[in-house]
Amino acid sequence: MAATIAEKIFSQRCGRTVRAGDVVMAPVDAAMIHDITGPLAVRVFGEMGGERVYDPERIVMLFDHQVPADSIPAAENHVFMRRFAEEQGIHNYDLLEGVCHQVVMEKGRAAPGEIIVGTDSHTCTYGAAGAFATGIGSTDMGFVLKFGALYFRVPESILVEVNGTFGRRVGAKDLILSLAGDIGADGATYMALEFTGGAMREMNMAGRMTCANMAIEMGAKAGIVRPDAATWDYVTARREIEPFDLAGDPDAAYRERRHYDVTDLAPQVAVPHNVDNVVDVGEVAGTKVDQVFIGSCTNGRYEDLAEAAEVLGTADAFATGVRVIVIPASRTEYLKALRAGIIERFVEAGALVEAPCCGPCMGGAFGLLAPGEVSLSTSNRNFRGRQGSTQASVYLASPATAAASALYGEITDPREV
Amino acid sequence: MRVWKFGDDIDTDAIIPGRFLTIYDPAELAKHAFEGTRDEFAKEAREGDVVVGGSNFGCGSSREHAPLALLGAGVRIVVAKSFARIFYRNAVNTGLLPLVCPRIDEIRDGDAVSVDIAGGCIEANGKRLAVEPVPGFLKRIVDTGGLVAYAKNLDEVETCSTE
Ligand code: SF4
Numbered sequence: 256m257a258a259t260i261a262e263k264i265f266s267q268r269c270g271r272t273v274r275a276g277d278v279v280m281a282p283v284d285a286a287m288i289h290d291i292t293g294p295l296a297v298r299v300f301g302e303m304g305g306e307r308v309y310d311p312e313r314i315v316m317l318f319d320h321q322v323p324a325d326s327i328p329a330a331e332n333h334v335f336m337r338r339f340a341e342e343q344g345i346h347n348y349d350l351l352e353g354v355c356h357q358v359v360m361e362k363g364r365a366a367p368g369e370i371i372v373g374t375d376s377h378t379c380t381y382g383a384a385g386a387f388a389t390g391i392g393s394t395d396m397g398f399v400l401k402f403g404a405l406y407f408r409v410p411e412s413i414l415v416e417v418n419g420t421f422g423r424r425v426g427a428k429d430l431i432l433s434l435a436g437d438i439g440a441d442g443a444t445y446m447a448l449e450f451t452g453g454a455m456r457e458m459n460m461a462g463r464m465t466c467a468n469m470a471i472e473m474g475a476k477a478g479i480v481r482p483d484a485a486t487w488d489y490v491t492a493r494r495e496i497e498p499f500d501l502a503g504d505p506d507a508a509y510r511e512r513r514h515y516d517v518t519d520l521a522p523q524v525a526v527p528h529n530v531d532n533v534v535d536v537g538e539v540a541g542t543k544v545d546q547v548f549i550g551s552c553t554n555g556r557y558e559d560l561a562e563a564a565e566v567l568g569t570a571d572a573f574a575t576g577v578r579v580i581v582i583p584a585s586r587t588e589y590l591k592a593l594r595a596g597i598i599e600r601f602v603e604a605g606a607l608v609e610a611p612c613c614g615p616c617m618g619g620a621f622g623l624l625a626p627g628e629v630s631l632s633t634s635n636r637n638f639r640g641r642q643g644s645t646q647a648s649v650y651l652a653s654p655a656t657a658a659a660s661a662l663y664g665e666i667t668d669p670r671e672v
Numbered sequence: 673m674r675v676w677k678f679g680d681d682i683d684t685d686a687i688i689p690g691r692f693l694t695i696y697d698p699a700e701l702a703k704h705a706f707e708g709t710r711d712e713f714a715k716e717a718r719e720g721d722v723v724v725g726g727s728n729f730g731c732g733s734s735r736e737h738a739p740l741a742l743l744g745a746g747v748r749i750v751v752a753k754s755f756a757r758i759f760y761r762n763a764v765n766t767g768l769l770p771l772v773c774p775r776i777d778e779i780r781d782g783d784a785v786s787v788d789i790a791g792g793c794i795e796a797n798g799k800r801l802a803v804e805p806v807p808g809f810l811k812r813i814v815d816t817g818g819l820v821a822y823a824k825n826l827d828e829v830e831t832c833s834t835e
Contacts, residue, residue, distance in 0.1 A: 268832075269831075269832040270832060271832070273834065277834055277835070278808060278809050278834060278835035279832065279833070279834050279835075280829050280830060280831055280832060280833050280834075281831070281832065282831050282832070291693045291694075291735070292693075292734060292735060292736065294696065295696050295736055295737075298696070299820060302820050302824070303819075303820055303823040303824055304823075304824050320693070321694070326694060328694035328695070329694050331694075332694060374734055375733075375734055376732065376733050376734040376758055378734075390734040390758055391734060391758065391761070392734050392735075392736040392758060392761060392762035392765060392766075393734075393736045393762075394736060394762065394765035394766055394818070394819045394820065395761065395762075395765060395819065397819075397820070397823070398819060398823050401823065402823075402826070402828065402829045403831075404829050404831045406809050406835075440681055440728055440731060441681075441727060441728035441731065441754065441756065444728070444754065444756065444757055445757055474728065474731065474756055474757060476757055529681060617685075617690040617733070618685070618689065618690040618691060619690035619691050619693055623691075636683075636685070636732060638683040638685045638686065638732060639685070639686060639708075639709065640685050640686060640689050640708050640709065641683075641685045641690070644708070645686075645708035645709055646708075
């Protein structure tokens with residue numbers, strides 16, 4: 256019977272045909288916990304009578320939200336988690352590797368056809384590897400740690416077919432922001448987005464991760480990019496696995512089929528205070544910014560930093576009065592950018608380059624905004640108060656738009672730089 | 673018992689800002705619930721008060737601190753036109769009852785409210801409004817008093833079983 260990718264993954268993993276709407280106790284192939292939501296999951300696991308986790312090899316632990324510890328409670332959380340990892344024989348990446356979603360992907364902990372959960376809403380990022388990956392709360396995670404399975408309602412899917420060729424300095428982030436504007440913040444609630452089409456096939460893994468990452472901003476449970484040669488190259492370079500076909504059937508029962516052409520897409524900006532409040536960059540060009548943040552699990556990869564550096568070009572310095580904070584998403588991406596001379600260019604131009612972590616993205620650690628301040632960020636959320644004061648404003652855009660705006664001190668169309 | 677009425681797209685950063693996420697105790701979290709968004713909530717919310725939101729209530733992060741902060745403030749029931757997926761499930765798991773009510777527009781901030789769960793309705797502003805019950809497998813968790821209580825009595829689960 257014709258099926259979507261989400262239906263196929265659940266059917267394969269459960270050894271029987273399941274359909275959208277079915278509720279199944281599905282096995283969990285990998286479970287990610289971090290420093291903020293992990294401690295609660297571990298505590299709940301104990302309260303549920305858990306003694307040994309179901310399979311330490313399938314658990315990914317790391318710290319990224321408050322690293323290095325920015326407070327004593329944060330440090331205590333790290334100690335608590337380290338102790339649990341040791342007791343249970345879980346490999347802990349600790350605070351050395353970077354932002355959770357980037358680390359899961361680059362360490363090859365996600366692969367096509369797998370069911371993965373994480374106590375973080377952007378766990379959907381691993382859909383870029385063809386996995387069914389979704390964010391869950393700490394109590395659900397306690398259950399997963401104990402039983403290695405969780406109740407899922409197999410979601411309906413929206414097919415998103417993307418064709419055309421991106422214009423100069425326009426890319427994956429602009430596409431996904433325009434989709435958020437179009438579908439709306441709750442337009443895909445309880446559903447999976449299935450990305451396909453020529454523009455997706457042309458897109459590198461970094462771009463696909465940006466797209467899958469923001470599926471949650473439309474309420475989606477997962478955002479899955481149809482696996483192809485690029486997916487398998489990425490995954491087989493990181494672990495032993497035999498490639499297989501995983502595609503939605505043309506006559507599958509999609510809830511909806513949406514078609515997009517990126518050829519004439521302009522750089523997009525999400526304006527305060529909702530991610531689906533999206534406009535062409537021209538509509539907000541000239542808005543003064545106090546801070547520019549280039550980083551996060553959405554846009555902190557080497558390709559993103561390279562895109563920003565290309566816009567920076569040979570300019571001497573970013574605009575006076577703008578704080579430019581650059582945070583590579585992982586140690587690996589940091590090293591790539593360092594060796595390519597990109598980090599040096601950012602520092603020369605006056606940026607603060609921080610070690611891999613979430614940074615200002617969720618307003619939990621450093622880089623917070625004062626009332627009245629304006630930030631332009633390559634991350635994924637511009638909710639009121641997300642990056643500090645509830646009276647600050649956050650705009651979301653691509654790394655190219657961020658770099659252009661940092662150069663002029665105001666929101667700037669990167670095509671005009 | 674009163675209604676605390678909010679608008680659409682109330683996100684988890686509004687319910688409990690990121691800088692308080694090292695706290696896990698509901699009573700402590702409650703001191704910062706809606707901080708910067710609606711400061712009087714933490715001071716004035718009382719046991720049994722009901723939070724009423726618009727559509728997409730609880731969107732954003734997977735932080736369970738959000739339902740815990742509401743529970744710590746004495747709120748046992750959240751009513752909304754629709755819920756974001758992770759918040760909904762977190763609420764059920766932690767014992768905060770999420771009820772979907774299509775007619776929340778008829779409820780005003782500060783209304784006295786009573787909830788008749790068995791009868792499937794809430795009463796506010798002199799009106800009885802129908803609410804949708806929690807569906808299927810989640811209902812069992814609600815009835816047991818949350819996922820911890822539910823899981824405590826389980827030694828194993830039957831993987832791949834369907835409802
Ligand atoms: S970078 Fe931001 S969105 Fe990504 S995991 Fe960290 S806090 Fe969450």
